Amino acid sequence: MHKKKNSRSCAARIVECWWPVVVSLLFIFGFLPAVIAGGNSPKNEAKADPGRVIQYRGGMPMLKMDLWGTEVSIKFELYRSPSGGTPFWTETRQVMVGKDGWVNVNLGEIEPLPDEAFTTSFRFLAIWHGKIQFIPRKQVASLSYAAAKDEMNLRLADYKEYAANNLAGAKKAAAMAPDRKDKLDAMVECEGFKMEKHPRMPVPWLKAMETARRLGGRLPTFEEWYGAYDGKPSAELVAMAGHYEWVIPWVYEPSIHGRFQELYRGKPAACYYEELNPLNDYPFRLVTPNRVKATP
Numbered sequence: 463m464h465k466k467k468n469s470r471s472c473a474a475r476i477v478e479c480w481w482p483v484v485v486s487l488l489f490i491f492g493f494l495p496a497v498i499a500g501g502n503s504p505k506n507e508a509k510a511d512p513g514r515v516i517q518y519r520g521g522m523p524m525l526k527m528d529l530w531g532t533e534v535s536i537k538f539e540l541y542r543s544p545s546g547g548t549p550f551w552t553e554t555r556q557v558m559v560g561k562d563g564w565v566n567v568n569l570g571e572i573e574p575l576p577d578e579a580f581t582t583s584f585r586f587l588a589i590w591h592g593k594i595q596f597i598p599r600k601q602v603a604s605l606s607y608a609a610a611k612d613e614m615n616l617r618l619a620d621y622k623e624y625a626a627n628n629l630a631g632a633k634k635a636a637a638m639a640p641d642r643k644d645k646l647d648a649m650v651e652c653e654g655f656k657m658e659k660h661p662r663m664p665v666p667w668l669k670a671m672e673t674a675r676r677l678g679g680r681l682p683t684f685e686e687w688y689g690a691y692d693g694k695p696s697a698e699l700v701a702m703a704g705h706y707e708w709v710i711p712w713v714y715e716p717s718i719h720g721r722f723q724e725l726y727r728g729k730p731a732a733c734y735y736e737e738l739n740p741l742n743d744y745p746f747r748l749v750t751p752n753r754v755k756a757t758p
Contacts, residue, residue: 513680514575514671515568516602517712518587522563524596531561537590538569540579544586544599550578569713580668580711583739587713600713628706632661632745635701646677646748650698652690655749657682660700661707664743670708679748684709686749699747708746 518538525534536557539549553573557565569575569587579585585602588595639647639660649656662673674680682690687709696702 511570511574511671511675513674513710514580515570515710516575516579516585516587517683517710518565518567518569518600519712520564520600522559522565522589522591522596524594525559525563525591527563530559530563533558534591536565536567538567539588539590540575540602541586541588541599542582542584544601549588551575577668580671580740581666582741602711602713625706628703629664629745631701631703632707633663636661636663636745638700644677646679646750649750650690650695652686652695652749653693655682655686655751657686657690657695657699657749658747659698661745661747664745666743667708667711667740670744670746673746674748677748679750681708681710681746682749684712687747706744708744711740 533556535554537552537554539553540551541547541549551573553569555567555572557567559565570579579602586599587602588599590596642662647658647660647662650659658679662670665673670681687707690696690699691702
């Protein structure tokens with residue numbers, strides 16, 4: 463009995479002496495690396511909805527030319543006014559600057575954009591490199607420009623008549639493909655992506671984006687929309703006329719006009735540039751990458 467009592471006491475003493483060491487080793491080799499790894503991922507990796515972004519494409523003339531062709535740290539902020547105020551969204555990220563000083567960034571890929579970024583016409587982008595702010599702030603546009611294959615369409619009394627005609631045509635086309643609440647439409651092959659054959663009924667921008675996310679698609683970029691409109695796919699896309707469908711919002715930048723001229727290639731285009739309120743209702747089509755299978 464005495465020996466058994468001593469052996470139990472020894473075991474108890476061993477546990478008492480070594481358990482802090484074991485716990486420390488588990489912390490160092492198990493929990494701590496997980497914390498370190500976790501600290502490296504959420505803050506530095508994309509964590510936002512890929513379709514809930516605002517495109518910024520344009521030059522950075524205030525950036526020193528010796529930084530062109532390199533990767534630099536840029537801070538982007540959204541404000542409610544063209545000057546002063548407090549930003550309602552901020553994102554700092556590494557940006558690759560082209561050799562011509564041009565950048566192409568999807569804002570919101572790192573820090574999720576709030577609903578306000580998509581529910582107001584008063585959105586102005588501030589761009590910072592270090593302590594230098596690129597001025598003036600740039601306005602975010604929901605839609606811009608209208609194209610037409612028939613120049614007569616652009617010679618109507620005013621753009622409101624043109625818009626009304628296109629919206630009426632879009633609604634009629636959307637009614638041709640009902641029962642799409644929970645599925646994608648028949649998809650048309652475009653260059654690098656598929657686009658829904660029929661437009662969807664007009665809704666505010668945020669509702670269009672939420673529909674895209676729920677169905678596993680996204681809204682097209684302006685270039686994608688126009689490429690489909692101007693290319694071979696347009697023959698299969700029902701009521702693909704004018705440019706009164708939602709696309710991913712973009713930042714108005716004067717130098718982007720050159721890009722529009724390249725896209726339109728001298729074809730009839732009306733530069734209505736009017737900030738269309740994202741709370742207004744417009745039709746839209748969803749797109750998917752070619753690797754995603756659409757629901758028939």
